[in-house]
Amino acid sequence: MSNRIDAAAPVVLDAGSRIWVLATAGLCLSALLLQLPGALAGSIAAAAVAIAALSWRKPLHAVLRLLLALAMLAAVFAVMGMRFGRDTGCALLAAMLAIKPAETGSLRDARSLIGFGLFAPFAAFLLDQGPLTMVIGLLAVLSALMTLQRLAELEGGAETAPIRLPQRLSAVGRLVALGLPLMLAAFWLFPRFPSPLWGVPERALAKPGLSDSMTPGGWLDLMADDNPALRVQFFGATPRPEQMYWRGPVLWDFDGRSWTQPQWMSGLPAEPVTAGETVWDYQMELEPTDRRQLVALELLQTAPDDTRLSLDYGLYAPRALNSLTRWRMQSSPPRQFEPQLRQMLRQRALALPAGYNPRTLALAAQWRREAGGDDMRIVERALDWVRAEFGYTLDTPLPGRHSVDEFLFEQKNGYCEHFSSAFVVLMRAAGIPSRVVTGYVGGYRNPFGDYWVVRNMDAHAWAEVWLPQRGWVRVDPTAAVAPERIYDTLEDRLGGGGGVAGRLIQVGDFGDWLRRGWNDLVLGFDASRQERMLAGFGIDRLSGQRLSLLFALVAGLALAWMGWWLARSERERDPLLRAWHRLSARYARRGLGREAHEPALAWAQRIAAAVPERAGELASLSQRFVEARYAGAVGDRTALIRDLRRHRP
Incomplete structure (x- = not known):
C-alpha cells in the first residue's frame, strides 16, 4: 500500500493542527475585537468560541x-445602525x-481561514494605531x-513529528529576519506624501470627545x-492648571434643551483680539477625534499652518483628524476680545426660545431693574448666588421642559453643563450677550x-459674556461652587491617589509615557520628519529624489539578501531533505560533516571509520534516506524524519 498523498483527496486536519489554526484565528480576531463596542465584541467572541466547539x-x-x-x-x-463606516x-x-x-x-479550509484571519489585525489599524494593536x-x-x-x-x-515551540519560533524568526531589512x-526611506492620497471613511459610531452640541x-x-x-509639552512659561x-x-x-454650534459661523474670519503680555509656547499632540475642530489654550495668536480660525476663535483643520496629529502653537490670555460686537452677533448672543423658563426670565428682569446699566x-450677583x-454633583436627574428653572430654583446641584447653560440663559434674559464655550x-x-x-x-463647559470696552470675558460659574458643596466628583468615583490606587496611577503614567514615545517614534514620523531624518x-x-534613490539602494541590497537566502534554502523544501541536512550539520560541528560532492552512503562509511560506535545506526x-529520496521506496517517511531528527553524533 502506498503512503503517498492523493492529490485529489483533501487532507483532513488532525487535532493538533486544528488547535493551531483556531488559536491563530482567535489571536487575529482579538486585535479587532478590542476596537469594537464592548457588547458587540463580547457577542462576537462568544459566538466564535461556540462555533469552534460545535464544528x-x-x-x-x-x-x-x-x-x-x-x-x-x-x-x-x-x-452600529445602518450607517456604514470604518467601524461597521x-x-x-x-x-x-x-x-x-x-x-x-480540510487543509485547504485551514489555509483559507488563516489567510482570511490576517485581514483582521490589519483592519484594526484603521481604528487604532497604538502599540497594543501593533x-x-x-x-x-x-x-x-x-x-x-x-x-x-x-x-x-510529517505532521506527527515532535517539533517543539522553540524550534518553530526559530524557523519563523528566520523568515521574519529575511523580510525585516526591506x-x-x-x-524609513520610502518617500512620504505630506497629505494622504485618499480619504479614510468616517466611523459609524463617533469616538468620545467634544461635539458641536451640548445637552x-x-x-x-x-x-x-x-x-x-x-498631551502638551510647554517650552518656557507653563500656566497653572486652573x-x-x-x-x-x-x-x-x-x-x-440643547446648545448647538452654528455651522455657518465657522466659515467667518476671526474677530480682532488684543493679546496680553503672557505668551505660552507649546506643542500639542492630539488624539484622533474623527472631527475637524481642534482645541487650543486660551486664544491663539496665529493659527498653525494648514488650519484656520473662525469668528469665535474655534480652530479647524482642513480634514477630519482621523489619526494622531501634532501642532505647535502660541497662545495668550486676551486683554480685549472683540470690543465692538456687530448687531447680527449681538442678536444671536441674546436669543432665547419663547415659552421656556419663565421664572428665570422674571428673575433676570428683576436684576436688570436693580442693576440699571x-x-x-x-x-457678580449670579456668581455670588452660586x-x-x-x-x-454628577448625580443629577434628567431635565424637564423648563430645565433652567428646575436647576436654578429646585435642584441647585449639577455639573458644568448645568451651570454653564443656566448661567448663559440667565445672562441673556438680563440683556447681556452670552454664549457657551x-x-x-x-x-x-x-x-x-x-x-x-x-x-x-x-471636558468642561463655561460661559463667555460680552462687556463694554472689554469684549468677550470668560466666566466659569462651575468654579464658583464653594468647596464644601462639592459632593461627587469624577476623582471620587475613580478612587483617590493613595495606596493601591496611587500605584495604579503611577503604572498608568509610565504606560502613557511609553505610548507617547510610540507616537513620537512611529506615528509622528511624517513627511517633514523624514526630510530632516539625516540632519x-x-x-x-x-x-523626494534623494529619498527615492536612497530607498532604491537599500531595498536593492535587501532584495539581494533575500535572493541569496532563498537560493541557499531552495533545495530544502522537502521536510525529509531538511532533516537530512540538519543531521549533516550536527556532524559538521564535530568536524565530520558531509562534503557537497559526497554521496550519503560513502559519507556513512567514512564516519564509520572515525566513530565506530555509531556506524550501524548512521548507516x-x-x-x-537514499531509498526514500532517490529510489522512491515505499516506507514510513514520518518515522524516517523522526529518526533523522533524533540522531546525534
Whole structure:
C-alpha cells in the first residue's frame, strides 16, 4: 500500500493542527475585537468560541451557517445602525471571521481561514494605531507563520513529528529576519506624501470627545472616560492648571434643551483680539477625534499652518483628524476680545426660545431693574448666588421642559453643563450677550516625561459674556461652587491617589509615557520628519529624489539578501531533505560533516571509520534516506524524519 498523498483527496486536519489554526484565528480576531463596542465584541467572541466547539468534529450544515451569518449581521447593524463606516466594516469582518471555522475541515479550509484571519489585525489599524494593536498584530502574524509551517508539514507527511515551540519560533524568526531589512527600508526611506492620497471613511459610531452640541446631563459617558484627549509639552512659561482652559466648540444657539454650534459661523474670519503680555509656547499632540475642530489654550495668536480660525476663535483643520496629529502653537490670555460686537452677533448672543423658563426670565428682569446699566454687577450677583446656594454633583436627574428653572430654583446641584447653560440663559434674559464655550480644563503633569496630559474626563463647559470696552470675558460659574458643596466628583468615583490606587496611577503614567514615545517614534514620523531624518549628519533636507534613490539602494541590497537566502534554502523544501541536512550539520560541528560532492552512503562509511560506535545506526539511516529520496521506496517517511531528527553524533 502506498503512503503517498492523493492529490485529489483533501487532507483532513488532525487535532493538533486544528488547535493551531483556531488559536491563530482567535489571536487575529482579538486585535479587532478590542476596537469594537464592548457588547458587540463580547457577542462576537462568544459566538466564535461556540462555533469552534460545535464544528470541532465536522463542518456545520450549510443552512445552519447561513442562519449564523444572518444573526451576526443583525447583531452588527443593531449596534452600529445602518450607517456604514470604518467601524461597521471592521465589525462585519470580525463577525465573518468568527463564523469561518464552521466550514473548516480540510487543509485547504485551514489555509483559507488563516489567510482570511490576517485581514483582521490589519483592519484594526484603521481604528487604532497604538502599540497594543501593533503587538497583537505581530503576534498574530507570527502565529500564522508557525501554523502555516505546521500545515506544510502535514501536507508533506510529517505532521506527527515532535517539533517543539522553540524550534518553530526559530524557523519563523528566520523568515521574519529575511523580510525585516526591506520592511525597515520601506518605513524609513520610502518617500512620504505630506497629505494622504485618499480619504479614510468616517466611523459609524463617533469616538468620545467634544461635539458641536451640548445637552445638560448628556456628558456623563465622556466625563467618565479617563483616556487621554491630548498631551502638551510647554517650552518656557507653563500656566497653572486652573489657567488651562482648552478652547473648543463655541455654542450659540439654544432651543430650550440643547446648545448647538452654528455651522455657518465657522466659515467667518476671526474677530480682532488684543493679546496680553503672557505668551505660552507649546506643542500639542492630539488624539484622533474623527472631527475637524481642534482645541487650543486660551486664544491663539496665529493659527498653525494648514488650519484656520473662525469668528469665535474655534480652530479647524482642513480634514477630519482621523489619526494622531501634532501642532505647535502660541497662545495668550486676551486683554480685549472683540470690543465692538456687530448687531447680527449681538442678536444671536441674546436669543432665547419663547415659552421656556419663565421664572428665570422674571428673575433676570428683576436684576436688570436693580442693576440699571451695570452688566458686571449682574454677573457678580449670579456668581455670588452660586457660591452661596449651589453644589457640584454628577448625580443629577434628567431635565424637564423648563430645565433652567428646575436647576436654578429646585435642584441647585449639577455639573458644568448645568451651570454653564443656566448661567448663559440667565445672562441673556438680563440683556447681556452670552454664549457657551466647551473644551477641556486643567490637566495633570506626567512625572515620567515632564509633559501634561488632558483626559476626556477633563471636558468642561463655561460661559463667555460680552462687556463694554472689554469684549468677550470668560466666566466659569462651575468654579464658583464653594468647596464644601462639592459632593461627587469624577476623582471620587475613580478612587483617590493613595495606596493601591496611587500605584495604579503611577503604572498608568509610565504606560502613557511609553505610548507617547510610540507616537513620537512611529506615528509622528511624517513627511517633514523624514526630510530632516539625516540632519544630524549634515544633510539638512532630503528631497523626494534623494529619498527615492536612497530607498532604491537599500531595498536593492535587501532584495539581494533575500535572493541569496532563498537560493541557499531552495533545495530544502522537502521536510525529509531538511532533516537530512540538519543531521549533516550536527556532524559538521564535530568536524565530520558531509562534503557537497559526497554521496550519503560513502559519507556513512567514512564516519564509520572515525566513530565506530555509531556506524550501524548512521548507516541504516543513510540507506533508508537514499531509498526514500532517490529510489522512491515505499516506507514510513514520518518515522524516517523522526529518526533523522533524533540522531546525534
